[in-house]
Amino acid sequence: MTIEALDISVIRGRTRLLDGVSLSLRAGELTALIGPNGAGKSTLMACLAGGMTPDRGTVRLDGRTLAEFEPDELARRRAVLGQNTAAPGALILEELVALGRMPYRRSSLRRQNLSIVAGAMEQMSVTHLVGRACCTLSGGELQRGHLARTAAQIWKDDGGAGAGFLFLDEPTASLDPAFQWHVLREARKLADQGSGVLLILHDFNHAALTADRIVLLNRGSIVAAGPPDQVLTVELIAQVYGIEMVRITHPQTGCPTLLPAAPGPGQTKMRHRETSHA
Amino acid sequence: MSTMAIDPATEGTINRIAVEIGRRQRRRWLAILVMAAAAAAVTAGLSLGAVGIPFVEVWAILSGVHAPADAVHAMVVMDLRLPRVITGLLIGASLALSGAALQGLMRNPLADPGLVGVASGAALGAVAVIVFASAWLAGWPGPVQRIALPLAAFGGGLATTLLIYRLAHRGSHTDIALLLLAGIAVNAVAGAVIGFAVFVSNDQQLRDLQFWMLGSLSGISRDGLLPPLAMMAVSVLGLWRLAGLLNGLSLGERDAHYLGFDTERSKRILVLLIALGVGAGVAVAGAIGFVGLIVPHLVRVVLGTDHRFVMPASALLGGALLVCADTVARLVVLPAELPIGIITSAIGGPFFLMLLIRHRRELAS
Incomplete structure (x- = not known):
């Protein structure tokens, strides 16, 4: 499985948010996307995940352009956690995680979905928060709830974590150092289990210790891409x-x-x- | 299915989640309560009025085993009250669901078809037909005349919904201040046009118009009721089916897309269904305010935010509320009738104030 962006550009007014970027993501590989504020990291992630269509160039998943996928078909193959994702205050945590199983609502059994929700909650260490409303959770707890939701979304049907692609935009923001490493380790584990993972990170050392490959973006273009010791x-x-x-x-x-x-x-x-x- | 191995820790979590879900679902007895309330409201609506008919007799008439001596009672129940009660149920259900859907679409708990102007827009369309197009419509066959009114109301509601959505939607969120201000503007325009229509209309038209301003079920007769009832039924069933989408939209539009919803297409369908329900309701009974605000709120307090439970419960409670309000409207000033909009506004206004006080801090930011 690969997601491949070929020469993509995003133009807003006179500004080129992305300028001729080519990048491919492979299953089983963890890529860290780094770059200064305003470099176009989130825009590139949105294009690769199908949340935004580039003005020029194409993004293909296993040879098909993203536009050819039905939204729910795409949703079964990749999950995205953006920055500042909302959650209605009255939503209960396990309901939030269960939203990740929405793309499977017509094909999966209730019991199966429930066990995947439970497995994902365990992976992100939020099982002790069962029954809590989102408005009662701390920023870090809510962030881990969202991470469990995205993990559940690409969970294999036969019960194992790690399939498809996972896009996380600054997943360590608002977490204390212990949970930052916890999340990075879990992302690493998902990649080792076969997922393709793209993380937007600001901490060079987080990127160096977890990523197979680092992509350095500046002003809409890739400055360097390769193993950590070549980019950093x-x-x-x-x-x-x-x-x-x-x-x-x-x-x-x-x-x-x-x-x-x-x-x-x-x-x-x-x-x-x-x-x-x- | 089960070749999958579940380790004991996951099994434990599953059980805890299942217990938690079960705890919430035990609130389903409330669903039964709401159904009972709807049934009671229907019975009361059929039984009470200028001619009081005992409950037992109402049920006998409905099941078709009444004695010939009750022919007048049978006529009152079947021909006068039943169409009115069914219409009330559907209007209440579609107003409540439109409110819940609008709140989900705008991601804002204060959106209500009346407050944001959708109902006024629909009334505007209907008034335009009554006053300005009645002479022109007279030349057309009966069925066309009967469908013109709900269609015009639907068109007015649709245009208003699109307008306020475009106006208040910025980036990924909806600005509640802009939304309510747009509602004030639409309500003002509708008020002006309806006022002008009152000024230029003749006596017959004036009587037709009076209930647009206050909302009333007194104009209901079997004649021409089918098209708007069908429109409301489509709206109610359609909005109920979109419960999953509304759950996804609660995370924001882009995240709903990432969860596999065709967000743009679904949003268009959502807006169409809201306008269809509100428009048809307004065409039949005028602008009845606050049902779309009160009912989903009460339901959410008890059942939580999952739209798969909120939608059916809101439909039932909305229907029950409207039938009750209509029954009260028929009883309080016998032999005359009070417009039902006065009753729903009398309940809804204070309720809205209470919500404003509760959400004051969020709104101020």
Whole structure:
């Protein structure tokens, strides 16, 4: 299974939100999408997930353009969690997770859907919140509820997690460090079980430790794409973000790890980036 | 199916969710209560009035085993009251469901077909036909004349729904202030046109017009009732079927799309069905306010937000409420009748104020 974007552009007024981006996502692979604010990360994700049609270029899932899929057929093959997704306050958590099984409402049995909802809730550690209304949950608890919903949406029919594609836009936002790593580990596990996962992340080290591949986006174009040690170089980060980092090697995993350089020259560089942006 | 292995921990969670769902579903006795209320309202509506007919006799007449001596009673029940009660049930059901659907579509608990102007738009269409097109319509055969009124009301309701939706919808959310202000504007225009129509109309037209402004079921007769009843039935069944979509829409339009709903197409169908139900209801009985606001709220307090339960319960409760209000309207000022809109507004106005107080903090932001 692959999702393949070929030379896609999104143009709004005079601005090119995406400018000739080509990218393919494969099953079993975890890709991290990084880039400064306004680089076009969410736009690229929406195009790949079929939530937005690019003005130029095509996106294909297993050879068929996304427009050829019925919405519910597409929904059985990919799930999306955007930023600031709403949830009505009175909705009960397991009802929220069960919404992920909507695309299967005509084909699956109630009992089967229920066990998938339960499995997804366990995977995201929210089973102790059964029966709670969304308005009584903390931001992190609600975020994990949404994650369970998207995991349930691409759950295999035979009861195992990990099929289809999962798109998560900053899934670690509003989580404490423990749950940030929990979510990243679960995303990694889903990829190992066979899902194709695309994560939008801001933390370089989160990306380095979980992703097979990192895509660095800036002003609507891909600057670099490849394994973490090729993309997370001090030079590329300085060029794109205008900040100075020091790269060390993680003592246990051997992953590249970026730390902020001692304050000083970095400050002037940051100002430089802001002015060049305007 | 079951080749799938479920580990004990998942089994435990399943059981806890099942218990939780069961706990909520035990509220189904309330569904039975609502059905009983609807049945009681229908019986009361058939039994009470200028001529009181005992409940037992009503049921006997309905089942067709009445004695010949009750011929007048039978006529009152079957020819006068039954069409009125059935119409009341359907209007109440379609107003309540239109309210629930509008609230789901706009993702806002304060949307009501009356408040946001859909009912006024429909009344505008109907008044246009009564006053300005009656002479022209007289040349057409009877069935065309009878369907023209509900169709015009449907058209007016549809145009208004589209207008307010376009106006109040920004990005992924609906601005409640814009929505209610648009409703005020539409209501003002409708008020002006209806006022003008009153001014230029003759006595017969004036009598027809009076109930548009207040809403009343007194004009009901079997004649020409079938087209609007069919329209309301289509609206009620259609909106009920869209309960799943409304659940998906509660996460926002883009997320509903990601969940596999053809959001654009479904939204068009939703708007059409709302306009169809409200338009047909207005064509028959004028603008009856607040039913679409009160009923879904009461239902949600008890049954939660799942539209698969909210929709059927709202339909039943809405129907029961309207039949009760109509029965009261027929009884309080005998031998005259009170317009039913006065009663629903008398209940609905304070209810709306209460909601505003409850949602004050959210609305202020």
